[in-house]
Amino acid sequence: MGLSFAVSRFAKRSEDYQNEIQITVGYVYRKASGFPSVGVYNMRRLMQVRALVLPIAGVLALVGCGGGASSSAGTVHVIAVWSGQEQASFMAVLKPFEDQTGIKVDYESTRDEDAILTSRVAAGNPPDLAAAPSPQLLSQFAKQGKVISLNDAVDMSALQSSTAQSWIKLGEPLSDGKLYQIFAWAAVKGLIWYDPKNFQAKGYNVPKSWDDLTNLSSQIKGSGTTPWCVTVESGSASGWPASDWLKEIVLSQAGPDVYDKWVAGTQKWTSPEIKQAWQTFGQILGPNDSNTYGGKQYILATNFGDVGTPMFQNPPKCYMLNQASFITTFFTSANPSLQAGTDFNFFPLPDISSQYTGAHVVAGDSFSMFKDTPQARKLIQYLTTAQAQDIWVKRGGKLAVNKQVSLDDYPDTLSKESAQIIVNTQIAKYDATDNMPADMRTAAWKGLLDFISDQSKLDSILANLDKVQATAYHS
Amino acid sequence: MDFSVLLSDIPTLLAVIIGVPLVLVAYIVGGEFLIRRLPDKNRPQVRPWLWVGPALVLVTGFLLLPAIATVIQSFESNAGAFVGLQNYGNQLADFPSGGAWTAIRNNIIIWLIFYTLFVLAFGLVLAVLFDRVRYETVVKSLIFMPMAISSVALGVIWKFMYSYQPPGEPQTGTMNAVVTFFHHDPVAWLQDQWPNGWGVLNNLALVGAATWGITGFAMVILSAALKGIPGELLEAARVDGAGELTVFRRVIFPLMMPTIVVVGTTLVIFALKAFDVVYVMTNGNYGTDVLAFRMYNYLYLSHNYAAASAVAVILLVAVVPVLIFNLRQFRAVEARR
Numbered sequence: 002m003g004l005s006f007a008v009s010r011f012a013k014r015s016e017d018y019q020n021e022i023q024i025t026v027g028y029v030y031r032k033a034s035g036f037p038s039v040g041v042y043n044m045r046r047l048m049q050v051r052a053l054v055l056p057i058a059g060v061l062a063l064v065g066c067g068g069g070a071s072s073s074a075g076t077v078h079v080i081a082v083w084s085g086q087e088q089a090s091f092m093a094v095l096k097p098f099e100d101q102t103g104i105k106v107d108y109e110s111t112r113d114e115d116a117i118l119t120s121r122v123a124a125g126n127p128p129d130l131a132a133a134p135s136p137q138l139l140s141q142f143a144k145q146g147k148v149i150s151l152n153d154a155v156d157m158s159a160l161q162s163s164t165a166q167s168w169i170k171l172g173e174p175l176s177d178g179k180l181y182q183i184f185a186w187a188a189v190k191g192l193i194w195y196d197p198k199n200f201q202a203k204g205y206n207v208p209k210s211w212d213d214l215t216n217l218s219s220q221i222k223g224s225g226t227t228p229w230c231v232t233v234e235s236g237s238a239s240g241w242p243a244s245d246w247l248k249e250i251v252l253s254q255a256g257p258d259v260y261d262k263w264v265a266g267t268q269k270w271t272s273p274e275i276k277q278a279w280q281t282f283g284q285i286l287g288p289n290d291s292n293t294y295g296g297k298q299y300i301l302a303t304n305f306g307d308v309g310t311p312m313f314q315n316p317p318k319c320y321m322l323n324q325a326s327f328i329t330t331f332f333t334s335a336n337p338s339l340q341a342g343t344d345f346n347f348f349p350l351p352d353i354s355s356q357y358t359g360a361h362v363v364a365g366d367s368f369s370m371f372k373d374t375p376q377a378r379k380l381i382q383y384l385t386t387a388q389a390q391d392i393w394v395k396r397g398g399k400l401a402v403n404k405q406v407s408l409d410d411y412p413d414t415l416s417k418e419s420a421q422i423i424v425n426t427q428i429a430k431y432d433a434t435d436n437m438p439a440d441m442r443t444a445a446w447k448g449l450l451d452f453i454s455d456q457s458k459l460d461s462i463l464a465n466l467d468k469v470q471a472t473a474y475h476s
Numbered sequence: 477m478d479f480s481v482l483l484s485d486i487p488t489l490l491a492v493i494i495g496v497p498l499v500l501v502a503y504i505v506g507g508e509f510l511i512r513r514l515p516d517k518n519r520p521q522v523r524p525w526l527w528v529g530p531a532l533v534l535v536t537g538f539l540l541l542p543a544i545a546t547v548i549q550s551f552e553s554n555a556g557a558f559v560g561l562q563n564y565g566n567q568l569a570d571f572p573s574g575g576a577w578t579a580i581r582n583n584i585i586i587w588l589i590f591y592t593l594f595v596l597a598f599g600l601v602l603a604v605l606f607d608r609v610r611y612e613t614v615v616k617s618l619i620f621m622p623m624a625i626s627s628v629a630l631g632v633i634w635k636f637m638y639s640y641q642p643p644g645e646p647q648t649g650t651m652n653a654v655v656t657f658f659h660h661d662p663v664a665w666l667q668d669q670w671p672n673g674w675g676v677l678n679n680l681a682l683v684g685a686a687t688w689g690i691t692g693f694a695m696v697i698l699s700a701a702l703k704g705i706p707g708e709l710l711e712a713a714r715v716d717g718a719g720e721l722t723v724f725r726r727v728i729f730p731l732m733m734p735t736i737v738v739v740g741t742t743l744v745i746f747a748l749k750a751f752d753v754v755y756v757m758t759n760g761n762y763g764t765d766v767l768a769f770r771m772y773n774y775l776y777l778s779h780n781y782a783a784a785s786a787v788a789v790i791l792l793v794a795v796v797p798v799l800i801f802n803l804r805q806f807r808a809v810e811a812r813r
Contacts, residue, residue, distance in 0.1 A: 295642035298664035
């Protein structure tokens with residue numbers, strides 16, 4: 002209604018312009034040419050002028066409307082990957098900031114952030130701030146000197162007292178003592194989600210050890226149902242959910258030292274430790290992916306967000322799935338009646354090797370500043386505060402990095418438990434593939450897709466990954 | 477939309493709206509003024525350059541120089557050191573599965589041949605058949621409609637069409653609903669590299685989606701060519717006792733040949749440039765990579781400008797013969813007139 006009103010008003014206004022200008026031009030023309038009246042030639046001329054005037058008047062009118070809306074306190078342009086429910090949560094985080102400062106946040110959402118940011122930065126037209134789900138992309142811009150050091154933009158002493166040192170370290174990718182990224186929210190990876198009602202109905206127990214887990218898996222398979230749900234489609238990042246399995250297995254099976262060397266590119270993919278992790282993942286999937294609902298075709302063809310759907314069907318099509326803590330948002334948006342705790346719950350992936358008890362992979366959303374404006378400085382400082390992080394925490398799906406966010410603010414017992422994992426984990430390691438160079442990361446994802454298609458190709462997949470590893474770290 | 481950015485720099489805005497046309501007019505008027513001062517015999521030699529000049533400058537600045545820079549970059553490492561043919565070597569290594577070979581196979585065999593063939597065949601058949609019905613405009617509009625959809629939206633639509641659910645589940649994708657209706661197991665159209673990892677099935681699924689989008693274009697142009705054939709010719713053929721199939725084969729088809737070739741070569745170039753459908757539907761996974769997408773990945777994902785340049789040059793080399801053929805054909809057609 003508002004739009005049609007505006008359109009009709011605009012049409013009327015431009016018609017007025019048109020008449021007015023027509024009269025003026027007619028008058029001027031008559032004067033200049035000395036013709037007593039508006040002749041045929043003159044008429045045509047008027048039509049031409051009209052044709053020109055309309056669009057120009059339109060542009061000017063639109064400019065006028067647009068200009069009036071912007072506020073005096075300035076704007077901040079932010080790019081991130083959040084859309085839908087997640088975007089709504091981010092907007093809720095920004096709301097108090099906009100209200101307090103009068104600064105307008107201009108948010109742009111994209112699922113192909115690497116490409117968008119790369120081309121914007123190359124064109125000299127970057128956003129003021131960008132949030133990335135993997136620090137590697139922003140670190141690359143830090144290396145190129147395209148992002149601004151945050152040491153004097155954020156309150157460093159407050160940051161150091163409120164945020165774990167490991168998160169701050171991750172924001173200093175160049176190890177030059179300069180902070181280039183701040184982490185706002187985090188997720189715990191490697192959580193095994195299940196439906197407690199299904200477990201109860203069948204008398205299954207939550208596995209405490211890796212052997213329990215594999216036994217449970219074969220028990221479920223023996224009863225005629227597939228134990229696992231796995232889905233890995235994710236647009237340009239297809240394959241990453243499978244890499245979550247791999248990272249968790251490497252960390253828990255081979256330990257943090259191998260994990261670090263693997264991230265740094267000094268542990269070969271064909272080395273026995275990494276190969277064993279792939280084979281362990283293969284055992285989870287079962288021969289020819291027979292442990293998973295729908296087999297390889299379904300795994301490859303289905304979006305990661307839909308992973309839980311078959312588990313909540315009656316009767317369930319699978320009993321367990323591995324995903325980070327954020328997946329609850331997808332559970333409840335697909336099926337709003339689901340209740341955390343009663344309809345879905347999780348247990349941490351059991352330790353594979355007793356040597357590395359309580360090892361977990363974590364990941365987070367980091368922000369970098371590309372343009373040094375007072376507004377951008379204010380916003381990035383705001384995002385480090387407990388006040389800002391708390392808003393999303395309360396809305397569910399994210400865990401705060403700021404320790405001052407009270408555990409009581411988590412909307413359900415589940416997210417509180419995940420938050421405790423972040424605090425209590427004995428061996429916390431940042432997401433491996435997200436910290437590898439882009440080439441390596443993409444190749445690993447593709448390798449996992451190939452592995453799911455055909456597990457017998459493991460040796461050639463790993464050999465190929467070694468080849469990528471040899472070049473990816475030097476470019 | 478926020479247009480306030482337009483007002484943020486009013487001098488520039490004015491310079492663009494008023495200055496640019498002014499400079500162009502001044503260039504033409506001034507140029508003509510100078511040419512009129514020249515001796516009569518020199519004017520025809522100079523005048524074309526005046527008019528073609530701006531276009532030449534633009535083509536040189538935005539096409540020729542970047543192309544040369546790309547070729548130079550393809551011989552350098554990403555850091556800028558000369559490395560000879562190493563970038564090409566990397567792309568052409570490990571035949572048949574490594575390097576760019578999957579992308580080359582998909583571009584040259586599947587996209588170039590099948591996409592061109594499908595679109596031409598469908599376009600021609602539809603144009604000829606619809607020419608004979610009363611409701612021609614209506615059906616032609618319907619077939620043309622997908623042209624109005626952006627290729628990204630097209631990819632998303634077809635992703636739904638090809639969607640896969642395990643056997644026994646209700647199939648949400650149209651294609652699998654049809655397949656299971658005939659008691660065949662559902663097919664993972666976009667992931668299944670049938671036969672035997674050669675990737676014919678999923679690549680053809682992508683080609684099918686792209687064909688749906690562009691058939692209207694071929695149909696409309698071929699239909700226009702068909703309408704350009706004089707009715708007397710067809711009548712004469714029929715009077716001489718030719719059946720409808722013979723009329724098509726011996727009269728319509730040869731007369732339409734020049735148009736078919738032009739549409740065909742355009743489609744070949746489209747096929748070599750194939751990007752958006754692949755990007756949206758499979759992201760080059762499962763053996764569906766194409767050269768343009770490979771270049772994009774090097775550029776934006778790996779930030780490897782040297783490798784991206786090498787792929788771009790390979791693509792250019794693949795397109796040049798088609799372009800030469802297209803130009804020759806064009807000249808031949810012109811000469812016949």
